[in-house]
Amino acid sequence: MKRYINALLVISLMTLTACQSSEDNADTLSNSTATKIELNGRSYLLALPQQYQPGNSYKLLLAFHPSGGSSEFMRSISQFENLSADYIVAYPKSEQIEWNEGCDCNVAHRLGADDLGFTLQVINDVKARHQVTEGEVYAAGYSQGGLFVQNLACNLSASFKAVAVVAAPMSVQLAESCAPQQPVSVMMVHGTADTALPYQGLVHSNFGLIGSPDTIALLAGKNDGLPYALDKSLSSNVSLRSYHNGRQKFQLYSMKNGGHNWKYTDFDTSKEILRFFASAEQPELPEHSRLINTEQGQFHVRAMGQNNPGPAVVLLAGPNYNYHSDSAWFAALQPLLSEQYRVYSIDRLGNAYSSSSDELSYRRFADDLALVLQQLEETHITVVAFASASISARWFYQLHQQQFDINAMLYIDPDIPLPHSVSLYQGYPADWYKVNLDALLPHLAAGNWTQRTRDKLTLEYQEVQQLVSSNDIAIDWSYFEQIMQLRLLIPQQQARAREIAAYSADLDSYATLPMITSIPVSVIDSDFEQQQIAQVDDDAELLAALEQWQQEGSAWSAEQASVSNGQYIALTNSDHLVPLEQPLQIKQALDWLFSQLQLD
Known part of the structure; x- marks a missing residue:
């Protein structure tokens, strides 16, 4: 198991380096302001939208970095606060090298990292500093940060209106224990050729994964979703599987031959996540x-x-x-x-x-x-x-x-x-x-x-x-x-x-x-x-x-x-x-x- 986690960490770091050196450039961050906030011995990066107005109320989005990543890296690849004037964005930093994602099998779990509790602390701290619109709190996570966001959907669902998971299926352990307090909309984005966290899942004695199609079906079922999925081909590279329960929806965007990435061909993940959040209560309509x-x-x-x-x-x-x-x-x-x-x-x-x-x-x-x-x-x-x-x-x-x-x-x-x-x-x-x-x-x-x-x-x-x-x-x-x-x-x-x-x-x-x-x-x-x-x-x-x-x-x-x-x-x-x-x-x-x- 240790060798597997180390391999995953190496892959994650390689992915981070590739992202930093290619399409995502930290220089674009100059359009908005960000402040590092110290909170009970931990920290998060707080980014305000352009033309922020202190008297206005905003939605709150928490974005979680991958294993071995940082708040700054997550901000550099997602750029959420530069894409919408509606959100204050918090980029939390994990206490350990990875998040306590709910599998009860990794370093963060063994060292007792209370990442669920820290998430609530971040939400409350941002609300103490700024006006956050009631009921408009969201989360997004990449790779191992996406695994943690699934933990939020299963164990802190009452705190979020919708969440987005990129490049991560679900651990077998979390799938068995997942019990949302109330329905929460879920978006997943995953490359079908991902070798770090495989799209079709992973058989492992300690860190098994169910596939992303099974994950979105499970999350739909746990949130009272209707039984039949709607499948759509959005482009030659992107297909969509969507469930809903009349109020929340649960969607998997599958990237044909896509790897362990944040962005994909024909798919701007950050923009699509914000679009999903804006329509989280609207079921996907059939063709025509x-x-x-x-x-x-x-x-x-x-x-x-x-x-x-x-x-x-x-x-x-x-x-x-x-x-x-x-x-x-x-x-x-x-x-x-x-x-x-x-x-x-x-x-x-x-x-x-x-x-x-x-x-x-x-x-x-x-x-x-x-x-x-x-x-x-x-x-x-x-x-x-x-x-x-x-x-x-x-x-x-x-x-x-x-x-x-x-x-x-x-x-x-x-x-x-x-x-x-x-x-x-x-x-x-x-x-x-x-x-x-x-x-x-x-x-x-x-x-x-x-x-x-x-x-x-x-x-x-x-x-x-x-x-x-x-x-x-x-x-x-x-x-x-x-x-x-x-x-x-x-x-x-x-x-x-x-x-x-x-x-x-x-x-x-x-x-x-x-x-x-x-x-x-x-x-x-x-x-x-x-x-x-x-x-x-x-x-x-x-x-x-x-x-x-x-x-x-x-x-x-x-x-x-x-x-x-x-x-x-x-x-x-x-x-x-x-x-x-x-x-x-x-x-x-x-x-x-x-x-x-x-x-x-």
Whole structure:
């Protein structure tokens, strides 16, 4: 073990020399001031931002040097105070040649260095000297200093908003003992060809390391992260793996063939760390996703096929039998449509990455949709509405047909605005949620339904896998997973409850509107009701009610298509999740609608 640590120290010193002699030059430090602070027999270097104002409040960043390094060296390679006017930066000096990183296996541990305690002393000392913004304390570490920063994330998480680790995986010992007091965002940066602290980990009897991919997954799990990682290729040299829990995020930037370095090709580590700190509470969005700001909140929009001409296709999601309703249902349909059309899937408030609100409903979304389309600068549109999204689509047409050129609509298993169907929709669970909403919301906030939600999502995932594999459907599984797992978050659980509670009023308003006759409306009508009918056992009244529901639904859908010169498309032996089971059928129906527009 001693030989291994000595070798690591030699490698670290060689790295320091290389850094000092090449891209990082201490002469650039003249842009800001720094003072060596003596503190209880130890020291740290305190650097103030350029144009520091004593009366202002600043964020605080602690930067930890590698084994055998110094405060001055860490400052010379990171330059944090010269890159942002928002931070006061402290560069602590280790008591021993290395930090007590939490493996209980090195010199600092054997000599009893209380580096965790010293870190708290530095934070408090800086706060005594300057105004530090509450809740805005951060840490970054390089190499063995990065190992120590992981110790901070595991054992002093309540003291930091976010931390960054460069060129360091995690020791096996810390991985086994890591127990954050509260969630903290974590960024990791590591070269895949690092030979000092290997990217894929190290098998050693005393100083074993788990790999960096396993480290970021472990830290995400310890901080209540959602299960599915988002993987992105940022350049030919840089890839990103990202987890989040709705408030904090956990990211690994992997540098292809990168060594044991602070900076890498196509990646300015210091700048990227500051960028990460500034967005520590914002989940990484999947490819093609964006957040649209309106006066009513932020809306998640997935935009694809942006170079395609013609009217935009707008996809509006409705619920499955568990009332889960978001753009995950379009993970197969949208990529297919984007080969020919400009396509947007737009999530209502409280769904996917959209912000939430206390007042949520399908009726309300009709007005929200108009705000989003304004921001997107789309005025010529065709709307595709799945299930209960027909309520939003119909109200959108009613209220905003003068503002937008709504060329056509395509309903997929729409809600049926006739008395018998409405009476069924307004029964359980809608009536139960309406009565119990006030008591349910705090019950959900306490996490009491999270496990049952997880169980339902697991079953739904399996059902979707079977659905698409049976029909040989191409689906963007990464997008599906990223959106689906958001349903586990407490705000999304509460939003679902609010929408179900408002559903009865949505239906009443929807039922007052006449059929659309001035634009073509096609309707895809699956026979998913047959599944419920087949499950009825010795209940003649319920059986009759369900059969009537199916019959009047098909009749209404056929009439709506007929009076508007649209198509009525009846599907047999079909699941309700038509966008996942039969996306090609939807595309063909949309192609037909567009062909009618061209004829006009």
